[in-house]
Amino acid sequence: MIGRIQGVLLENKAPDLLIDVHGIGYEIQAPLSTAFALPKIGDVVTLKTHLAVREDAHVLYGFATDHERTLFRTLIKISGVGPKLALAILSGMETERFIHSIQEQDPASLTKIPGVGKKTAERLIVEMKDKLNALGSAGSLLMEPLGALSAAADSVDHLQDAESALIALGYKPAQASKSISKVATDGMSSEEIIRAALKAM
Template sequence: MIGRLAGTLLEKNPPQVLLDVHGVGYEIDVPMSTFYNLPAGGEKVTLLTHFAVREDGHFLYGFATEAERFAFRQLLKISGIGARTALSVLSGLSVNDLAQAIARQEVGRLVKVPGIGKKTAERLLLELKGKLAEALPTAALAVEDSQHDILNALLALGYNDREAAAAMKPLPAGISTSEGIRQALKLLSKA
């Protein structure tokens, strides 16, 4: 029903934002991956949305990308996964990371997400197998082995997913594992 909203960002109170669209204020729940990429208050913003009607109210969920919204909708199709849990998954893992965890059947990555236990993680892996990878562009999902190794090395050194992802962002594609780890650690030491 409401697929996209464009307006002025009035408030940011994680995980909710208030978006003014021609004088109407929409309260929108967003995953933290979207929240972190929002501009400052008073700036223009466009969000793709998912509108849900339940007995206890009408709810809007917003996403920066179509991939996030698609993943959210796929998560909602799983029995026992509600909107809050789906937002939690997308807040703890990027869509690429989620697709990779599913493709590689990595329960360990999913159980790191708050609110996801081992049984829920196993159900996610089973029910999403093949669904995210087929629907999302393969270029977005193709992470070279060296990048996967760099990420695992940073996680093993005690950095969290967000810190590791931030350190890997400026790395050039095709960088070797050892050079990537060296440059990522250099960036993390400056932060």
């Protein structure tokens, strides 16, 4: 099991990352919260990781904090929730809001996340409620403050990056484009566009 990666950030096309570790490029999938918290391209980054082994591939997932990885590992233990959906949950909803939805037994808010239907939302509420006590209080699970993506790209790149990230999360291209067009304004970073678009969904 690969539990930690430290190396030079070569690409950050959320949710896909590429990190160089002594000449070896590791492709890593990360929630948007982690991707946004990373420094600029060329800087050294450290991520906590989880390796998912499938018959057809080994997929490495990276997280900025232990809490994110713990929640990810808890989610994938739930029936019907695989790594891809767990990543979408972490990306599509802030941890505090997710925990609040579980505690308040609010399936409607959970179904706004792509890939989470009514039955999955209800299963999440039932199974996660008991696991939250083991994970700690809601306050201890909050994500660390998010950083910003590199400001080197122009506004068109920010729009394209935001749309690509939403599509990678499971939103349909037309839905992603429509949501972005509603919220995007000049000067917004990719992170700001994505967060605003997710809230507008």
